Amino acid sequence: MPCWPASFLAGLALRPPIVGVGPLIPAIQDDLDISHAVAGLLGTIPVLCMGVFALPAPALTRRYGSRIAIAACLALIGGFGVARAAVPGAAGVIALTFGVGLGLGFAQALMPVAVKERFADRPAFATGIYVLGINIGSAVSSALAVPIADAAGSWRWSLAAFSIMTCALVAAWWWLTRREAPHRRAEVTHVRLPWRSGLAWRLVGIFGSMACVFYGLNSWIPDAYVERGWSDGKAGALLAVLNIAALVTTIIIPWLADRRGSRRLYFLVFSSALAVSAAGFAGLPGGAWVWAATAGLCTGVMFPLVMTLPVDVGRRPADVGATAGMMLGIGYTIGAVAPLLLGAVRDATGTFTTNALADRSGRRRALHALRVDVGRADRPRGDRAGRTVRARYLEGARAIAPIGVASFAFALSFGVLARTAGMGTTAPIVMSATTFGGSAQFAVASLLDAGGAAAAAIVAALMLNARYMPIGISVASSFEGPAWQRLLQAQLIVDESWAVALKRRGGFDIRVLLGAGGLLYVTWVSGTVVGVLVGDAIGDAESLGLDAAFPALFLALLVPQLTGRRELDAAILGGAIALALIPFTPAGVPIVAGAAACLLGYRR
Amino acid sequence: MSTVWLCVVVVGAASILFKATGPVLLGRRELPTWLAGPVGLLAPAVLAALVVTQSVAGDRQIVADPRLAGLAVGAVAVALRATLLVVIVVAATTAALIRLAL
Numbered sequence: 001m002p003c004w005p006a007s008f009l010a011g012l013a014l015r016p017p018i019v020g021v022g023p024l025i026p027a028i029q030d031d032l033d034i035s036h037a038v039a040g041l042l043g044t045i046p047v048l049c050m051g052v053f054a055l056p057a058p059a060l061t062r063r064y065g066s067r068i069a070i071a072a073c074l075a076l077i078g079g080f081g082v083a084r085a086a087v088p089g090a091a092g093v094i095a096l097t098f099g100v101g102l103g104l105g106f107a108q109a110l111m112p113v114a115v116k117e118r119f120a121d122r123p124a125f126a127t128g129i130y131v132l133g134i135n136i137g138s139a140v141s142s143a144l145a146v147p148i149a150d151a152a153g154s155w156r157w158s159l160a161a162f163s164i165m166t167c168a169l170v171a172a173w174w175w176l177t178r179r180e181a182p183h184r185r186a187e188v189t190h191v192r193l194p195w196r197s198g199l200a201w202r203l204v205g206i207f208g209s210m211a212c213v214f215y216g217l218n219s220w221i222p223d224a225y226v227e228r229g230w231s232d233g234k235a236g237a238l239l240a241v242l243n244i245a246a247l248v249t250t251i252i253i254p255w256l257a258d259r260r261g262s263r264r265l266y267f268l269v270f271s272s273a274l275a276v277s278a279a280g281f282a283g284l285p286g287g288a289w290v291w292a293a294t295a296g297l298c299t300g301v302m303f304p305l306v307m308t309l310p311v312d313v314g315r316r317p318a319d320v321g322a323t324a325g326m327m328l329g330i331g332y333t334i335g336a337v338a339p340l341l342l343g344a345v346r347d348a349t350g351t352f353t354t355n356a357l358a359d360r361s362g363r364r365r366a367l368h369a370l371r372v373d374v375g376r377a378d379r380p381r382g383d384r385a386g387r388t389v390r391a392r393y394l395e396g397a398r399a400i401a402p403i404g405v406a407s408f409a410f411a412l413s414f415g416v417l418a419r420t421a422g423m424g425t426t427a428p429i430v431m432s433a434t435t436f437g438g439s440a441q442f443a444v445a446s447l448l449d450a451g452g453a454a455a456a457a458i459v460a461a462l463m464l465n466a467r468y469m470p471i472g473i474s475v476a477s478s479f480e481g482p483a484w485q486r487l488l489q490a491q492l493i494v495d496e497s498w499a500v501a502l503k504r505r506g507g508f509d510i511r512v513l514l515g516a517g518g519l520l521y522v523t524w525v526s527g528t529v530v531g532v533l534v535g536d537a538i539g540d541a542e543s544l545g546l547d548a549a550f551p552a553l554f555l556a557l558l559v560p561q562l563t564g565r566r567e568l569d570a571a572i573l574g575g576a577i578a579l580a581l582i583p584f585t586p587a588g589v590p591i592v593a594g595a596a597a598c599l600l601g602y603r604r
Numbered sequence: 605m606s607t608v609w610l611c612v613v614v615v616g617a618a619s620i621l622f623k624a625t626g627p628v629l630l631g632r633r634e635l636p637t638w639l640a641g642p643v644g645l646l647a648p649a650v651l652a653a654l655v656v657t658q659s660v661a662g663d664r665q666i667v668a669d670p671r672l673a674g675l676a677v678g679a680v681a682v683a684l685r686a687t688l689l690v691v692i693v694v695a696a697t698t699a700a701l702i703r704l705a706l
Contacts, residue, residue, distance in 0.1 A: 091704055402692045423608045434616030444611050454607045461615040465622050467650065472626030474643040477634055479627040490627040491620060495654055500688075502647050545700030548674025551659035552695030555675065556682050558651035567648045574649030578656040582666050590661065594653025601641035 004129050006176035007114060011133020013074050013169045014108055016162035017081055017100045018046045020141030024155040031155065032090040041094055047215075049101025050108055051332035052405075055193065057109035058321035066114040066317070067177050073110065074170045076103030081163025085156045105328075112310045112324040116317045123311040124304065128254030131304040135247050139240075193326045194319075195394065203309050203327045206267075210306055211335025213274065214299050217242065221281065221292070228285060238292050245296025246303075253301040254308070263312065266305055274298035393515035400516035403496050403553055406546040407520050408527040410438055415531020418445045425532045432528040436521060437494060440464040443587060464588035470595055471498055478510035492517025496550075499557040566600060573597035670706075674699035 021028075021042050029039045061069045080099030087093055111130055119126035141162055148158040194200040221242070222235035230238075257266055277294040280287055310327055314320035411432060418428035423445060435441055440461035448457055472490055475498065479486040489510075497517035501509050562568050574597035578590035585593075634640075659675045660666050678695035686694075 089704065091700070095700060095704075402689050406692075406696070423612075427608050427612045431612045431616060434612075435619045437619055440615060440619065444615060448608065448611065454610045457611050458614050461611070462618050465615070465619045468619065468622040469625050470643075470646060471650065472623050473630065473639075474626070474646045476626035476630035477632055480632070483628050483631070486627040486631065487620075487624045490624040493623045495650075499647075499651060499654075545670065545674055545696040545698065545703065548659075548671045548678070548699035549692045549696045551655050551671060551675045552678030552681075552691050553688070554651050554654040554658060555679060556688055556691045558648060558655060559682055561648045561651060566645060570645040571648035571652035575652035575656045578653035579660070579666070582657065582661045583664055586664070587657070587661065590657050591650065591653045594656070595646060595650045597649035597652075598642040598645040601643075601645040602638065 003118065003176050003180075004126075006173050007111070007118075007126065007130040008133040009169050009172050009176070010070055010074065010107070010111065010114075011130035012137040013077055013166045014104060014134050015138040016141035016166070017077060017104065017159075018043060019138040020145045020158065020162050023142055023145045024149060024158055027149060027155040028093075032093065034090045042097055045094070045097045046101040046104055047332060047335065049098065049105040051105070051329050051335075053102055053105025054109035054325045054328035054332065056325070057106045058113075058193070058318065058325045060106060061110050061113050061321050062318055065182070066110055066117055067180055070107055070110050070114060071170055071174050073103040073107035074166060074173060076100070077107070078163050078166035078170060081166060082160060085159035085163060105332075109321070109325045109328050112307060113317050113321040115308075116311045116314060116320040120311075122258045124254035124257040124308045125251075127308045127311065128251045128304040131254075131307060132247070132250045135243065135250055135300075139243055139247070193322050195326070197323075199313055200323050200326050203306075203313070203323060204330045206309070207306050207327045207331030208334035210299075210302050211331050213278065214303070215335045217278070217281075217295060217299075224281070225285075225288060238288055241289060242292040242296040242299075245293045246300030249297050249300035250304055254304045257305060257308075263305060263309070266301065270298045270301045270305075274302065393511050393518075395512055395515065397515040397519040400496055400500055400519055403549060404519050404523040406549045407438070407496070408523040409546050411524045411527025412531035414438070414441055414445065415528040415533075417442070418528075419532055421445045421448045423448065428532050429525065429528050432525045435461070435465070436491060436524060437465050437468070438524070439587065459586075463586060463592065466588065467592050467595055468493055470598075475501075475508050475510070475513070478508050478513075480510070489514060492521060494520060496520060496553065499554060502557065502561060570597045570600050573600065670699040670702040673702055 025039050025042065028034075028042065063069075064072070077100055080096050080103065084093055084096035084100060087096055112127070115123055115126045115130075144161075145155075145158045148161050149155045152158070218239065222239055225235040225238060253266065253270075257263070273294055277291040277298065280291040280294070284291075307324075310320050310324035314323050414432070415428055418431070418441075419425070423431075428441075428445070431441055431444070443464055444457045444461050472493055475493070479489055481489075492514055494517060497513050497520055500516050501513035503509060558571060562571060574594040577597060578594035581590040581593055655675070659671050660668065674695040677698040678691050681691045681694050
């Protein structure tokens with residue numbers, strides 16, 4: 001039985017935890033005594049979570065059905081939201097923001113599945129309904145956040161009010177959907193994320209570029225006009241015009257789109273108009289109100305229609321979930337990084353005009369890259385060996401993903417530390433891209449920071465990275481291809497990628513190493529870039545306990561290696577040597593010396 | 605060349621060489637037998653050394669901080685045959701909660 005109000009109400013809950021926090025940030029910053037960068041995390045974390053958790057969302061709905069899954073996600077948003085409003089201290093507020101983001105990320109990716117299950121005949125309109133909820137939720141929460149805080153005396157009451165409203169929405173969702181048939185697991189088969197589908201990658205590209213434009217405009221338009229001499233209030237009103245104009249088209253055009261015209265037609269018309277308005281902001285900034293209204297009308301159409309695409313292309317709800325998960329997962333990650341990059345362009349060029357231009361040419365370049373990608377993904381279809389090879393890379397990337405989060409956070413702290421150590425912006429990034437070894441890089445940055453000589457820093461770093469020579473030798477026979485290729489692939493060897501690629505009963509899977517190492521390389525370098533650009537978020541990784549993730553990872557990987565007496569002896573000896581040397585030698589030596597325990601295996 | 609860039613270039617080049625030595629020079633050749641024994645035990649030895657240094661190493665001293673508690677809870681999870689994700693998350697959460705409480 002179709003139930004429009006339920007999906008509208010679910011949409012209402014999806015934005016206040018992000019959008020409603022924005023206007024409160026100055027108050028939160030004062031109260032908790034935190035820097036701009038740390039306060040910025042309150043906005044960045046949920047958006048990143050919307051990317052990260054969209055990927056596993058299909059599994060959730062497969063298991064429990066969209067009714068239960070969405071109710072649970074909304075409950076997470078509300079529950080963690082209340083806790084976040086109540087917890088003292090900045091670390092707690094930021095840690096609980098991850099919980100809120102978890103619910104948001106899952107819920108947003110589940111909505112297309114809910115649409116497919118309930119409104120398969122009118123997908124665009126049904127999508128428009130919950131997107132209207134999302135937009136109204138944004139508008140209301142951004143407008144009410146400050147008044148509530150002023151009236152109640154603290155920003156905490158605003159967050160609490162939004163979260164309590166979300167808890168009420170959980171009850172409403174549950175009651176409104178009570179007539180639905182219970183979910184039957186048996187009917188649903190396992191559906192993988194469509195990594196090899198050219199179509200899915202094209203959706204990723206469309207959603208990613210839309211997210212870039214949308215978040216880019218929202219983050220920087222007010223700043224750009226304040227720079228031109230507008231007042232804060234007037235620049236904010238410009239954004240309000242953009243978002244209110246979006247409300248107008250959100251429902252009407254999708255309603256029309258279910259009846260006549262192809263999706264292609266609507267996309268062509270509205271994305272061209274959006275490009276015109278972006279060019280307008282850059283070329284004729286005087287026409288700001290017109291450009292804001294046009295951009296709003298266009299994004300109002302684009303968002304629901306893009307969200308409908310997975311519903312269009314998926315045959316079964318499970319397919320829809322998988323495609324939507326991939327589209328939102330990668331798309332939001334792009335969208336979360338875009339404002340940061342645009343900010344960097346602004347810092348580098350000194351003007352926002354290049355920004356709008358860069359935005360457009362960047363989009364064209366992204367689309368070009370996409371086409372190449374799609375072509376490549378289409379080719380080896382049906383090749384069984386090819387599939388298992390790819391599965392191996394993915395296995396590596398998946399196994400290491402949680403450590404990828406920690407590694408991103410540590411790269412961020414490295415960027416910050418390197419910056420404060422006077423290494424500038426370029427050198428730390430180059431170092432992450434070439435050295436690609438956390439401990440060695442930290443050693444260099446901290447020694448330079450303490451005023452140490454180059455020689456001391458270099459020797460320390462070399463001792464720390466020396467272990468990669470024996471490790472490289474131990475896995476050398478797994479590498480394939482010409483020498484230059486082996487040289488490049490070998491750069492992806494780090495402790496974590498090597499350790500997950502070890503097989504239980506001896507032996508080594510090079511593809512797992514490359515998948516895991518590739519992911520870590522990306523998180524490490526991008527984390528460094530963010531750390532260098534954003535500045536002083538230092539200490540966060542530790543307060544979130546991420547430093548404890550590494551020994552736990554290595555322990556979990558060590559245990560399956562202990563298959564016999566000799567392995568156990570080597571582990572005990574290696575650990576003992578390392579422990580004994582920690583007080584007496586520079587960092588790095590204990591690991592290399594511990595590695596020498598492998599000589600127990602020497603035979604003539 | 606400034607001190608910073610000297611460090612970046614030398615450490616970067618050395619790291620690339622360290623990592624590439626085995627894969628580039630040895631290639632697909634099987635390891636000689638005298639080397640195969642030690643190499644087979646390299647994984648448990650290095651992993652154990654990493655567990656120790658990552659959990660208790662401070663600046664030239666052995667320290668007991670929330671990392672150790674995180675590792676202990678992680679070890680319980682390993683003993684209960686939890687997945688890698690669970691092990692990592694419980695370890696990090698434990699350390700974070702202890703820091704929050706202190």
